[in-house]
Amino acid sequence: MKRKITVFLMSCLVLMSVLIISPLNAKAAEFDIDFEPISKSLYLENLDTDTVVYTKSADEKRYPASTTKIMTYIVTAEHVEDIKNTKVTVKSSTLHMLDGTGSSMAGLKAKEELTVYQLLHCLMIPSGNDAALVLADYIGDGDINKFVEMMNEKAKELGCENTHFANPHGLHDEEHYTTASDMAKIAKHAMKQPYFMEICNTVTSDCIGEDRYLVTTNSMIDPVRGGDLYYKFTKGIKTGSTGSDSGYCIVTTAERGGYTYLCVAYGAPYENLKLGEVYDNGAMQDSINLYEWAFGNLSIQSVIDKNDLVKEIDLEFAWNKDKIQLKPAGSFSAILPDNIKSSDFEREYDLPKSIEAPVKEGQRIGSVTLSYKGSELVKMDLVASETVDRSELLTAFDGIKNVITSKWFIISLLTIIGIIIIYIVSFKIYRRKKKTRRPVKKYRKF
Numbered sequence: 001m002k003r004k005i006t007v008f009l010m011s012c013l014v015l016m017s018v019l020i021i022s023p024l025n026a027k028a029a030e031f032d033i034d035f036e037p038i039s040k041s042l043y044l045e046n047l048d049t050d051t052v053v054y055t056k057s058a059d060e061k062r063y064p065a066s067t068t069k070i071m072t073y074i075v076t077a078e079h080v081e082d083i084k085n086t087k088v089t090v091k092s093s094t095l096h097m098l099d100g101t102g103s104s105m106a107g108l109k110a111k112e113e114l115t116v117y118q119l120l121h122c123l124m125i126p127s128g129n130d131a132a133l134v135l136a137d138y139i140g141d142g143d144i145n146k147f148v149e150m151m152n153e154k155a156k157e158l159g160c161e162n163t164h165f166a167n168p169h170g171l172h173d174e175e176h177y178t179t180a181s182d183m184a185k186i187a188k189h190a191m192k193q194p195y196f197m198e199i200c201n202t203v204t205s206d207c208i209g210e211d212r213y214l215v216t217t218n219s220m221i222d223p224v225r226g227g228d229l230y231y232k233f234t235k236g237i238k239t240g241s242t243g244s245d246s247g248y249c250i251v252t253t254a255e256r257g258g259y260t261y262l263c264v265a266y267g268a269p270y271e272n273l274k275l276g277e278v279y280d281n282g283a284m285q286d287s288i289n290l291y292e293w294a295f296g297n298l299s300i301q302s303v304i305d306k307n308d309l310v311k312e313i314d315l316e317f318a319w320n321k322d323k324i325q326l327k328p329a330g331s332f333s334a335i336l337p338d339n340i341k342s343s344d345f346e347r348e349y350d351l352p353k354s355i356e357a358p359v360k361e362g363q364r365i366g367s368v369t370l371s372y373k374g375s376e377l378v379k380m381d382l383v384a385s386e387t388v389d390r391s392e393l394l395t396a397f398d399g400i401k402n403v404i405t406s407k408w409f410i411i412s413l414l415t416i417i418g419i420i421i422i423y424i425v426s427f428k429i430y431r432r433k434k435k436t437r438r439p440v441k442k443y444r445k446f
Contacts, residue, residue, distance in 0.1 A: 040267030043180035062266040065240030068170030077193040132169035200236035248283035314354035329381035357390040
């Protein structure tokens with residue numbers, strides 16, 4: 001009996017050793033303006049930071065009128081290698097396509113030969129519909145519809161989701177539309193084209209003859225004829241209106257104090273049908289007001305700096321250190337209101353509760369998302385601010401702690417204790433029985 005209990009006890013001890021030694025299985029900003037705009041759609045973007053700072057119905061479809069010619073310029077420039085020296089003959093049949101339309105013209109003459117460079121001046125400065133058709137006919141190899149297809153293909157390429165062109169000049173058509181945000185994409189691409197900003201910011205030009213002056217339709221860049229709508233910080237770009245169908249439209253940029261903005265204004269009221277009065281150009285006035293608001297209230301400010309210590313989390317297995325500071329992986333600045341405070345930023349952290357040493361300086365630990373008034377500004381990685389070595393002693397202690405607090409260790413320990421108790425009880429019972437057992441005396445018979 002004694003031998004059997006001893007063997008069983010040794011087996012339990014071996015099992016417990018196996019349990020202890022074996023590894024256990026583990027169980028993405030827009031701001032409030034200070035005036036009431038009258039345009040149906042508005043879009044204002046800071047070009048220094050690519051930040052959209054204000055929109056109003058910027059994704060609703062509008063008739064773009066002659067701001068269409070921005071795309072006409074793009075397609076032309078991208079299909080003519082030598083803009084200044086490539087010559088085009090004006091066709092009489094092309095000019096007759098505009099008979100009776102009462103549209104804006106550059107005064108082109110049938111059979112005259114002009115360079116593409118000259119025609120682009122005629123397109124953008126006086127908003128010549130005749131120049132638009134002549135260029136479209138030339139680039140489309142005599143097929144203006146082919147040119148329009150190129151315009152639509154380019155719009156898709158630029159990511160314009162709500163744009164469709166039906167002609168190269170912008171005369172009203174139900175199937176000719178865009179949005180303020182789409183036109184902003186088109187305008188930004190146009191600004192990269194050769195001679196674009198030079199031409200669209202020209203007030204007057206005699207490039208087709210001294211007696212045939214081209215005069216801008218953009219009052220915002222014209223100090224002589226612009227009147228109250230002249231805004232000296234404006235650079236280009238294109239006006240447009242087909243009367244009440246489109247209202248007043250304009251796409252411009254403005255530079256002041258080291259900042260540059262792009263503004264698209266669509267659908268400002270054109271006329272009061274009841275009174276028979278034509279309104280002032282509200283698209284230009286809204287643009288001026290937006291620029292004044294932006295220049296007066298916004299500036300580039302630091303949102304987060306790479307040297308800022310923004311958060312700390314628990315650190316495990318490091319000697320005499322239980323926290324580690326985290327800092328941004330980089331710096332980020334944005335165009336923001338001048339009176340903004342750091343407490344105005346909303347911060348959402350994506351971090352573990354703790355990390356284990358060793359940790360290297362610059363090691364990614366998590367991220368933080370900063371927002372302002374519900375609009376996400378930046379998502380930035382957070383990294384360790386220092387290098388921390390691992391303590392092997394603490395690691396060993398933790399391993400022992402994990403083992404002795406594990407379910408299987410406790411079960412094994414209780415089992416062994418139970419076996420020992422059973423052994424002790426059994427042994428005592430055995431001894432007691434042995435003591436109480438008396439020997440039987442044998443008597444010899446005589």
